[in-house]
Amino acid sequence: xxxxxxxxxxxxxxxxxxxxxxxxxxxxxxxxxxxxxxxxxxxxxxxxxxx
Numbered sequence: 001x002x003x004x005x006x007x008x009x010x011x012x013x014x015x016x017x018x019x020x021x022x023x024x025x026x027x028x029x030x031x032x033x034x035x036x037x038x039x040x041x042x043x044x045x046x047x048x049x050x051x
Contacts, residue, residue, distance in 0.1 A: 017027065037043060 016022075037046065
């Protein structure tokens with residue numbers, strides 16, 4: 001079964017927020033941090049760990 005990555009991430013995020021109930025500021029910090037990291041010099045370093 002092939003599931004698109006965006007759908008898998010959306011499902012994991014939904015379950016994480018529903019089950020763990022983190023504060024809203026933590027969600028915002030993680031989203032903003034990931035967005036800023038993806039557009040930085042460190043993106044290639046993170047990409048090496050992911051692959």
